[in-house]
Amino acid sequence: MSEASYHHGNLYEELLDRAVAVIGEKGVEGLSLRGLARDLGVSHAAPARHFAAKSDLLAAIVRTAYERMTATTIEAAKAAGEDPIKRLNAMAKASISWAANNRSYHTALMNPDVSRFADDELKAALGIYIKMILEACIEAQKAGLYTNRPLRAVLLYGIATTIGASIIFSDSLLNDILGPFEGEGLIDEIVNQVIPVDIRE
């Protein structure tokens, strides 16, 4: 960390980190490129070298969020063992927990404005996440989950519940009205209802 050097050295990463923090504190509306520049001690136009527009910064945050959520979910899937249904169950829990534990990222993720500025990289990151879930659904259905339902309905049902639960656990307004929540146990309860692991026991 040499001080007062002309080049910051790691501005891209630090802009992302700081932006996520600001979104957590003041929301997307309270996020400004100039504010970030001040926080990081660079000139007001420096961020433009990395994000031509504010929307590019938001898109990058969301892409990062999907990538991290995907990574966390994959880890959980591996740790869950061989049973495809237990694996799908664990993946849903991991996604929701990630949202609950990374509220700032998830706040950005769920901002509908971001969809508007989705670039190809963001779409790719989302596509990878969806594909991962789809494949897990296929395996789980082969293993006996919701065999009487169309695959597409099972996929959308699972995604809808996961997204909805993530919002419930990370949105402060819903938290106020519905909460306080009883921690991870409630996530388990909901996911177990969607994806019953004891289906053949």
Next chain:
Amino acid sequence: MSEASYHHGNLYEELLDRAVAVIGEKGVEGLSLRGLARDLGVSHAAPARHFAAKSDLLAAIVRTAYERMTATTIEAAKAAGEDPIKRLNAMAKASISWAANNRSYHTALMNPDVSRFADDELKAALGIYIKMILEACIEAQKAGLYTNRPLRAVLLYGIATTIGASIIFSDSLLNDILGPFEGEGLIDEIVNQVIPVDIRE
């Protein structure tokens, strides 16, 4: 509609309507009080008489959205007849359909920034919606739905799925990746999976 009168006459309502339209076209980020003023032919500071801050406008939109969604859902509940499970099923479908048919409102509804500025009126509107769902859940459980689950889990499960499905059907990015959707049939499919109406048939 006398022209060039000093007082606009219906500025509050028209600001709300136009704001929802703009959100549909350009997102919450693209919404500006001055832009609304121009569109409606009033001075740039006129909106401030009705909404002291931009966040107040957003909160009003969301409150209106909850009120309308609640009204639509209540209608559907009445039309669904006596069976509490069929009624809950119809209510979920109505909420999701409302979101799919009122994308602009729902986009505003799901903007996490709004939670931050939630006023008491907004919280009250949301509270009424939640209370309505809660009571329907209680009745449905008495009638045999998910009797082995805690009420709280059933409530949150239902809300999570409804919110998630609403997002899936109204968010343009997810539409791109998951869609195109097959219309109302898919909503029915998902809701029937969450709230099976044939549980005792």
Next chain:
DNA sequence: ATCGAATGTTGTCAGTGTCAACATTCGATC
């Protein structure tokens, strides 16, 4: 060592939210 590319700075511009001071109209009260 050189030189184009990457990165950061300064200056500027139009647009925005918000406030204060002022103007017009509405509506309850006499």
Next chain:
DNA sequence: GATCGAATGTTGACACTGACAACATTCGAT
């Protein structure tokens, strides 16, 4: 019907923002 405070709309101003252009510094491949 006239009066006057409240509600509503206007004008002007200020600080802040995103975005762009011109310029400065540093990096890194050759």
